[in-house]
Amino acid sequence: MKLSKRNERASQIIEAAFRLIKDKGYNNLTMQGLSTYANMSKGGINHYFKNKEEILIAVLEELDRKLFKTIDDKIENPEDPEDMLRKRCSGGFEMAKADPTLLYVLIDFTALSKNNSQYSEIIKHFFEKYRYLASVGVKGGITSGVYKNIIPEEFGVVMIAVWFGIWFQWALEQKAFNYDRVTKIVEDMMFNYLEGKKEKFFQNFDVDTN
Amino acid sequence: MKLSKRNERASQIIEAAFRLIKDKGYNNLTMQGLSTYANMSKGGINHYFKNKEEILIAVLEELDRKLFKTIDDKIENPEDPEDMLRKRCSGGFEMAKADPTLLYVLIDFTALSKNNSQYSEIIKHFFEKYRYLASVGVKGGITSGVYKNIIPEEFGVVMIAVWFGIWFQWALEQKAFNYDRVTKIVEDMMFNYLEGKKEKFFQNFDVDTN
Amino acid sequence: MKLSKRNERASQIIEAAFRLIKDKGYNNLTMQGLSTYANMSKGGINHYFKNKEEILIAVLEELDRKLFKTIDDKIENPEDPEDMLRKRCSGGFEMAKADPTLLYVLIDFTALSKNNSQYSEIIKHFFEKYRYLASVGVKGGITSGVYKNIIPEEFGVVMIAVWFGIWFQWALEQKAFNYDRVTKIVEDMMFNYLEGKKEKFFQNFDVDTN
Amino acid sequence: MKLSKRNERASQIIEAAFRLIKDKGYNNLTMQGLSTYANMSKGGINHYFKNKEEILIAVLEELDRKLFKTIDDKIENPEDPEDMLRKRCSGGFEMAKADPTLLYVLIDFTALSKNNSQYSEIIKHFFEKYRYLASVGVKGGITSGVYKNIIPEEFGVVMIAVWFGIWFQWALEQKAFNYDRVTKIVEDMMFNYLEGKKEKFFQNFDVDTN
DNA sequence: GATGAATGAGCGTTCATTCAT
DNA sequence: GATGAATGAACGCTCATTCAT
Numbered sequence: 001m002k003l004s005k006r007n008e009r010a011s012q013i014i015e016a017a018f019r020l021i022k023d024k025g026y027n028n029l030t031m032q033g034l035s036t037y038a039n040m041s042k043g044g045i046n047h048y049f050k051n052k053e054e055i056l057i058a059v060l061e062e063l064d065r066k067l068f069k070t071i072d073d074k075i076e077n078p079e080d081p082e083d084m085l086r087k088r089c090s091g092g093f094e095m096a097k098a099d100p101t102l103l104y105v106l107i108d109f110t111a112l113s114k115n116n117s118q119y120s121e122i123i124k125h126f127f128e129k130y131r132y133l134a135s136v137g138v139k140g141g142i143t144s145g146v147y148k149n150i151i152p153e154e155f156g157v158v159m160i161a162v163w164f165g166i167w168f169q170w171a172l173e174q175k176a177f178n179y180d181r182v183t184k185i186v187e188d189m190m191f192n193y194l195e196g197k198k199e200k201f202f203q204n205f206d207v208d209t210n
Numbered sequence: 211m212k213l214s215k216r217n218e219r220a221s222q223i224i225e226a227a228f229r230l231i232k233d234k235g236y237n238n239l240t241m242q243g244l245s246t247y248a249n250m251s252k253g254g255i256n257h258y259f260k261n262k263e264e265i266l267i268a269v270l271e272e273l274d275r276k277l278f279k280t281i282d283d284k285i286e287n288p289e290d291p292e293d294m295l296r297k298r299c300s301g302g303f304e305m306a307k308a309d310p311t312l313l314y315v316l317i318d319f320t321a322l323s324k325n326n327s328q329y330s331e332i333i334k335h336f337f338e339k340y341r342y343l344a345s346v347g348v349k350g351g352i353t354s355g356v357y358k359n360i361i362p363e364e365f366g367v368v369m370i371a372v373w374f375g376i377w378f379q380w381a382l383e384q385k386a387f388n389y390d391r392v393t394k395i396v397e398d399m400m401f402n403y404l405e406g407k408k409e410k411f412f413q414n415f416d417v418d419t420n
Numbered sequence: 421m422k423l424s425k426r427n428e429r430a431s432q433i434i435e436a437a438f439r440l441i442k443d444k445g446y447n448n449l450t451m452q453g454l455s456t457y458a459n460m461s462k463g464g465i466n467h468y469f470k471n472k473e474e475i476l477i478a479v480l481e482e483l484d485r486k487l488f489k490t491i492d493d494k495i496e497n498p499e500d501p502e503d504m505l506r507k508r509c510s511g512g513f514e515m516a517k518a519d520p521t522l523l524y525v526l527i528d529f530t531a532l533s534k535n536n537s538q539y540s541e542i543i544k545h546f547f548e549k550y551r552y553l554a555s556v557g558v559k560g561g562i563t564s565g566v567y568k569n570i571i572p573e574e575f576g577v578v579m580i581a582v583w584f585g586i587w588f589q590w591a592l593e594q595k596a597f598n599y600d601r602v603t604k605i606v607e608d609m610m611f612n613y614l615e616g617k618k619e620k621f622f623q624n625f626d627v628d629t630n
Numbered sequence: 631m632k633l634s635k636r637n638e639r640a641s642q643i644i645e646a647a648f649r650l651i652k653d654k655g656y657n658n659l660t661m662q663g664l665s666t667y668a669n670m671s672k673g674g675i676n677h678y679f680k681n682k683e684e685i686l687i688a689v690l691e692e693l694d695r696k697l698f699k700t701i702d703d704k705i706e707n708p709e710d711p712e713d714m715l716r717k718r719c720s721g722g723f724e725m726a727k728a729d730p731t732l733l734y735v736l737i738d739f740t741a742l743s744k745n746n747s748q749y750s751e752i753i754k755h756f757f758e759k760y761r762y763l764a765s766v767g768v769k770g771g772i773t774s775g776v777y778k779n780i781i782p783e784e785f786g787v788v789m790i791a792v793w794f795g796i797w798f799q800w801a802l803e804q805k806a807f808n809y810d811r812v813t814k815i816v817e818d819m820m821f822n823y824l825e826g827k828k829e830k831f832f833q834n835f836d837v838d839t840n
Numbered sequence: 841g842a843t844g845a846a847t848g849a850g851c852g853t854t855c856a857t858t859c860a861t
Numbered sequence: 862g863a864t865g866a867a868t869g870a871a872c873g874c875t876c877a878t879t880c881a882t
Contacts, residue, residue, distance in 0.1 A: 024324070025322070025325050026237075026321065027237070027321075027325070028325060030875085030876060030877085031876070031878080032875095032877090035844095040842085040843095041843045041844060042877090042878090043844065043845095043878095043880080044841080044842050044843070046878080046879085047842075052877065104321065104324050107321045108321045108324075110317050110321075111235055111236065111237070111314070111318045111320075111321040112235065114233075114235040114314050115234055115235055115237075115238055120382075123382060124382055127379055127382060127383075128383075128386065131386075131387075151391075154391060154392050154395055155395070157376065157379060157386075157392045158372070158392060158399070160379060161371070161374075161376040161378070161379060161396070162368070162371050162375055163375070164375040164378060165371025165372055165373070165374040165375035166368075166371040168371070168378075169371060169374075172320075172330075172333060172334055173334045173337075173338075176337075176341075176367075177341075177363065177364060177367045178364070181364060182367045185364055186371070188403070189368065189399060189403040192402070192403060192406065193398070193399040193402060193403070196402065215866095216866095219866085240850080240851070240852085241851080241852055241853080242850090242851085250867080250868095251867060251868045251869065252853090252868085253853090253855080253867070253868055253870095254866070254868065254869095256854080256855095257866060261852075261853075262852065262853090426845095429845085443744075444744065444745055445741055445742065445744040445745050446741065447742065447745075448745060450871080450872065451872080451873055451874080452871085461847045461848065462847085462848070462873090462874085463846070463847055463848065463874085463875080463876080464845070464847065464848095466874075466875080467844085467846075468845095471873075471874075472873065524744055527740050528741045530737050530802070531657075531737045531738045531740075532655070534654070534655040534734050535654060535657070535658060540802075543802060544802055544803045547803075547806075548806065551806075571811075573807065574812050574815055575815070577796065577806075577807045578792070578796075578812060578816050578819070580795065580799065581792050581794075581798070582788070582795055583795070584791075584794075584798060584799075585790060585791025585793070585798075586787065586788075586791040588791070588794060588795075588798075589787060589790065589794075592740075592750075592753060592754055593758075596754075596757075596758065597761075597783065597784060598784070601781075601784060602784050602787045602788060606791070609820065612822070612823060612826065613818070613822060616822065660854085660855060660856085661855070661856055661857080662854095662855075662856090665865095671864045672856090672857090672864080672865065673857095674862080674864070674865095676857080676858085677862070677863075681856075682856065682857090843880105843881100844880100844881105845879105845880095845882100846879085846880090846881100847876105847877105847878085847879080848876100848877105848878100849876100849877100850874105850876095851873105851874080851875075851876100852872105852873100852874095852875105853871105853872080854872075854873105855868105855869100855872100856869105856870100857869100858866105859864105859865100859866095859867090859868105860867100861863100861864080861865100861866100
């Protein structure tokens with residue numbers, strides 16, 4: 001009971017911090033502003049978090065959770081590796097389009113990570129995980145005999161690069177390009193590439209059916 | 211003579227600021243620290259720059275110059291559009307590999323750009339320019355009748371996304387993947403894709419020669 | 421309870437600032453010095469006042485209050501307009517004599533008012549009010565049929581000029597003249613002048629009794 | 631020759647400082663701004679004045695000269711004491727009306743004089759001198775047998791008080807009152823008062839002629 | 841538990857003054 | 862003589878953190 005109340009209060013603080021960073025950036029996040037935004041006294045925050053950094057770690061973990069949830073929720077049929085890959089891919093793009101400003105939270109922490117090994121580690125693991133998730137479809141395809149001559153982890157790097165790179169540009173200026181058409185291009189590009197790495201039989205089959 | 215000495219001192223400050231941001235991040239850049247690092251008194255910096263922001267704008271412009279120079283220097287034979295495209299592409303990858311930490315300067319300013327329209331505009335133009343440079347090769351290919359059914363600007367977005375996305379991951383953790391192999395993959399992937407957009411005659415010809 | 425404590429602390433700061441300006445002048449009033457003088461940390465002052473100017477506005481209002489109180493307290497019998505006028509007049513003189521250094525606060529703010537419209541407005545209203553108070557006695561005298569051919573507001577200007585001009589000289593150098601004799605002269609002068617503006621009947625009567 | 635050039639340059643600085651203080655106030659007078667305004671390098675100013683304070687002393691002396699000149703120039707017939715008195719009186723009022731902002735220079739230095747005995751002494755002597763000038767007419771009247779029962783120095787205090795007090799109010803807000811009518815009132819008031827102090831014979835004579 | 845008054849180190853910036861040229 | 866680059870102390874102000882209530 002007490003613990004749940006404690007968690008509730010802590011969440012309240014984290015959510016407020018998250019929103020403030022998203023809207024105004026890390027550099028404009030003050031404990032005073034946070035206390036106002038979280039409807040809690042300045043001293044009160046210290047009951048739940050030792051100091052500002054502890055809050056920020058929690059915010060970063062919350063970001064991870066948010067992103068993961070959004071992307072992973074898209075997957076419906078995890079048995080089919082190709083479908084999972086496509087879903088993850090489009091899931092990431094949809095998320096980035098739905099809330100481009102979320103990027104600024106990530107960027108803020110990346111900027112800070114230069115001098116904070118804790119942030120740095122979390123962000124590293126964060127990208128590792130997404131590379132892994134991206135690679136799983138490819139890996140599944142390989143074990144099921146679909147793709148050949150491809151290192152799934154490396155293709156995960158590519159997928160994440162594309163996803164993040166487009167998100168970044170999109171967050172900077174949304175009128176710069178047509179998001180849907182560009183993401184369609186990269187999806188085509190990536191799956192055409194994987195197509196070319198399918199086994200001969202399937203490739204021939206695909207070509208014939210085309 | 212006088213002007214050149216003035217420029218020299220100003221460059222000295224910008225370089226110091228650049229290094230400090232690259233090494234310690236914007237949030238740890240103080241005028242005191244800068245004055246120490248630039249071997250100049252705190253007040254002395256004010257002869258060359260009205261305030262901290264003016265220095266930072268200059269640093270951002272320096273970043274632009276640095277990146278542009280590194281990438282554009284790679285182009286040797288600008289007559290051949292495909293060659294230019296490949297050179298620009300690999301030029302970008304080589305630069306990112308040569309000095310991954312340069313990214314931190316860009317990331318720092320991106321984080322700040324959320325609440326600073328001046329930074330924001332510069333970074334936007336920055337990416338616009340690189341998208342344009344990336345698109346020029348494709349555009350040249352179209353006018354010379356090589357590529358079809360492709361919007362060069364949109365492919366520019368893709369190229370920059372890939373370049374930036376890989377750079378980002380590489381800067382975060384260089385032991386996470388094999389940079390050369392991954393960039394080889396994306397280059398293959400992108401040029402295969404463009405290949406598929408070549409005119410029928412060339413496409414058939416290409417297929418035959420494979 | 422809380423509010424009163426807050427007001428108490430704010431007053432403490434204002435009083436300290438008032439004293440410092442009175443003793444050392446505005447140009448020697450620093451936040452550090454103020455914090456020392458007010459027995460409060462530098463940052464603590466920021467709980468009560470957003471910035472230095474806010475403190476100074478409060479000091480100016482305090483000055484207004486101080487002067488008003490001292491002068492207005494002298495009036496005992498407001499039914500008799502002539503008496504009120506005399507009381508106000510001598511009240512002002514007594515106040516100026518009692519604490520000539522109070523003038524320095526006013527002079528400091530007047531100097532600053534050149535480039536600060538907020539100070540300027542307050543000081544203008546300040547003098548307006550005193551002109552008004554000075555004119556009220558004359559006005560009363562007119563409605564009760566005592567004075568004729570006189571514009572009370574203009575005589576208010578004269579009274580304030582005399583009061584302020586003598587105060588100023590007195591504050592500069594108190595051994596320069598005999599304050600009581602000089603103020604006696606100006607009181608005589610002013611009331612003789614008003615006497616001359618009384619209705620014929622009273623004038624004759626006065627002349628006869630002389 | 632050298633000296634005169636030196637004086638010329640020094641005057642250039644003093645005039646610039648005077649104008650800057652008059653227009654922007656002492657608190658906005660910087661050596662950099664002064665050097666710009668005086669068309670002289672910052673270091674150059676140091677050839678003519680040891681430091682800022684020395685310039686300010688010179689400015690104060692210049693103020694004294696300016697005021698004295700304006701007032702004293704009005705006197706045409708110094709043989710007639712009453713005329714001299716009237717001329718000085720109206721001369722002071724005309725000067726104050728012609729350039730009300732001149733007051734701010736005086737006020738600025740008065741504010742500073744609290745912590746600068748040099749300024750303080752100059753301003754004291756300044757007022758002393760004007761009291762003296764104001765008293766001379768009265769004194770002359772006494773020795774020539776016109777006024778009785780009056781201490782000229784004390785009446786000088788009154789005259790300066792009136793002059794300064796009206797100037798002050800006028801400088802603060804020129805639309806607050808009709809300057810000419812008010813100065814007419816105080817001149818009447820003061821000379822009526824002196825009239826009342828003339829010897830019996832003259833007084834009777836005056837009354838008869840009225 | 842909860843508050844917000846209080847602290848003080850540290851920030852960006854200004855500016856009178858010095859001095860090599 | 863004349864310049865303006867360079868200095869550094871001092872300023873107003875911010876803000877994470879502490880702690881008495």
